[in-house]
Amino acid sequence: MKLLEKHFEIALETPEGITRLRELILKLGIQGKLVTQDxxxxxxxxxxxxxxxEKQKLIDKGLIKKQKELEKVADEEMxxxxxxxxxxxxxxxxxxxxDGTHNSPKDATGINTFPLITSKNFINGIIDFDSARRISEEDHIEISKRSNVEKDDILFSMIGGNLGNQVIVSDNRQFSIKNVALLKFYNKDLTIPFFIKKYTEYLALDIQMKAKGGAQPFVGLGELRNLIIGLPPVEEQKRIVEKINQLILLCDKLEAERNxxxxxxLQINSAAINNLIKANDEITFNNAWSFIANQFDTLYAVKQNVTDLKEVILNLAMRGKLVSxxxxxxxxxxxxxxxLIEKSNLIKSGSIRKQKELPAVKKDEITYELPKNWKWVRLNDFGTWKSGSTPNRSNSSFYEGNIPWVKSGEVKQGKIKFTTETITDYALEKCSLHINPIGSVLIAMYGANIGEAGILEIEAATNQAVCACNTFAGIDNNFLYNVILSLKNNFISQGAGAAQPNISREKIINTVVPLPPYEEQKRIVNKINQLFELCETLEKKIEQSSKKQSQILNAVLAQI
Incomplete structure (x- = not known):
């Protein structure tokens, strides 16, 4: 323990450090290394x-069944x-x-019904009876013949993502169990419930690693019965439980303090960023930035703050505050x-279709003041916007051609250089598809990827979940890419509510955005790239620091 105490601060600074400490406390406790022997x-x-x-007495009285004698613990199992x-x-x-029932009794309502507890009802170490299904008295009596649950019994989850989770039954209310093991004491004076629970928590860590059942982890009753436990004298069990509880309580306090x-x-960073964004004059802005600069190493030692910093960079860029x-x-x-002249000429030449004219930007759509030489416009004025489609999957002649086909999940690449699927010229002809030129800016419109943006470095078609913009002259495509990134949260909010979140092409082209002069667009992009590079360096440093701390922690724990 002295070695651990020497590096305790490092252990606490490691992301998984407190979790590892709890596991170590459990391990030392059940191996008899936390308290002295008497x-x-x-x-x-x-x-x-x-x-x-005591067990034989229960068998003689017919209270439990006689079972096949288990093999003695072999030396190699110790x-x-x-x-x-x-x-x-x-x-x-x-x-x-x-164990309890593995069947599914019918739900029942009214009086004389009983809770049917599964591991889903284990909440923070207690049983949540309010969320439990209820079954009839007849089904409850039948299940209780094999698993009559009583106060101080231990319930152990045998299946699913909660495998190994446990609770001690705190009172004598009647209920049944399903897919849950029941640990009952032959004599409560001879074994301390909390010691057995702590020991089985330790065993559960290994069970979770070795769980059988594939996609649905499972541990059988026979396997549980054959688990090996190191059993100390009763008085020492009490001392171990007391010491474990003391140390776990300390971990809880340390974790609460760290949180x-x-x-x-996070709050300080949020406030500092908010002051920066809301600054209405140069002096206020400089003061807000000075605070961040002076606290930079402290504020941006947390990965979430670096993520927030990226959002601020985009926000300031869209307000004209990143470059002069x-x-x-x-x-x-x-x-x-x-x-507008270019758009009109493209319509006259037949290069693009004439569309319904969108309304001018209204005052109530303007959310902040722009620099004097900027203008509020709609995204429709940045270029021509088109979405694609998905050819019929059952028609093999549509797929495995030589035309790259972008899906929404691939937009997150940023620079899109390849696609996992391709389509044929026949699909292009028959399925309302078109090839977007290199440099087109893509935005994902459906599902978890809403608002993600990418730039084509290849000619490619897209599916219906992606909208592509071929920018007009005077619009830097990298600037549009950053505009879309800055709008991501807005698009996510607009897409919420449906079974599958989505935004439409109409919502995209109607979105109000700032338009700077062309040369300033390029300067903004360069500044964003510089600052994002700094953010990526910060993130790598945080990851490397965390990795180093974890390595030190693992080295310390390996010596205990």
Whole structure:
């Protein structure tokens, strides 16, 4: 323990450090390394004999069934050296291991119904009866013939994602269990419930790693009964439980303090960022930035804060606060006029279709003040926007051609250089598809990827979940890419509510966005790239620091 205490601060700074400490406390406790042994305590060998006698009494009275005798614990099964006075034994020789029903009784309502508890009803170490199904008295009586649950019994989850989760029954209310093991004491004076629970929690860590059943993890009743437990004298069981509880309580307090500090750090960063964004004049902005700069190493030692910083960079970029304006450059108003002329010429030449004219940007759509040479426009004025389609999957002549076909999950690549699927010229002709040129900016419209953006570095078609923009002259495609990234949360909010979240092409082209002069667009993109590179460096440093701390922690724990 001295070695652990020496590096305790490192352990706590490691993301998984407190979890590992809890596991270590459990391990040391059940191996007899947390408390001293007392030679005056009655030995585990005598204790096991007393338990065997109590078990036989229950068999003689017909209260439990006689089972096939379990094999003695072999030397090679003894995974660690026991303290003096302890003994290795099979779990079922220490405690009666049963299970509940594996059937699905019908739901029942009204009086004389009983809760049917599964591991889903184990909430933070207690049983949540309110969320449990209820079954008839007849079904309850039938299930109770094999698993009559009583106060101080231990319930152990046998299946699913909660495998190994446990609770101690706190009262004598009547209920039935399903897909849950029941650990009942032959005599509660000979084994301490909380010690058995702590020991089986330790065993559960290994069970979870080795769980059989594939996609649905499962541990059988026979396997549980044959688990090996190191059993100390009863008085030592009490001391171990007390010490474990003391140390776990300390871990809880340390974790709460760490969470408080992390939350405070996030709040300080959020407030600092908010001050930066809302600054209405240069002095206020500079003061807000000075605070962040002075606290930079502290604020951005947390990965979430770096993620937030990226959002701030995009936000400031869209407000014209990342780079200086140049009054000698063509204004956005003049640029917008040229874009409208270009659009009109493309319509006249038949290159694009004439569409319903969108309304001018209204005052109530403007959310903040732009620099003087910028202009509010709609995304429709950035280029021509088209979505694709998915050819019939049952028609093989549509697929495995030479035309890359982008799906929404691939948009997140940023720079899109390849696709996992291709389509044929025949699909292009028959399925309302078109090839988007290199440099087109893509936005994902459906599902979990809403608002993700990418730029084509290949010519490609898309499915219906992706909208592509071929930008007009005077629009930097990398600037549009960053505009979309800055709108991601807005698009997610617009897409919420449906069974599958989605945004439409109409919502995209109607979105109001700032338009800077063309040369300023390029300067903004360069500045964003520089700052994002810094953010990526920060994230790598945080990951490397965390990895190093984990390595140190693992090295420390390996020596204990």
């Amino acid at each position: 030679h005056k305590d009655e030995s585990g060998i005598i204790l096991i004999e007393k338990i065997r006698i 995974l660690y050296t026991l303290p003096k006075g302890w003994v290795f034994e099979r779990l079922n020789n220490v405690i009666d291991v049963r 408080r500090k992390n939350k405070l750090q 304006q140049d009054n000698h450059e063509q204004s956005a108003i003049e640029l917008h006029k040229e874009i």
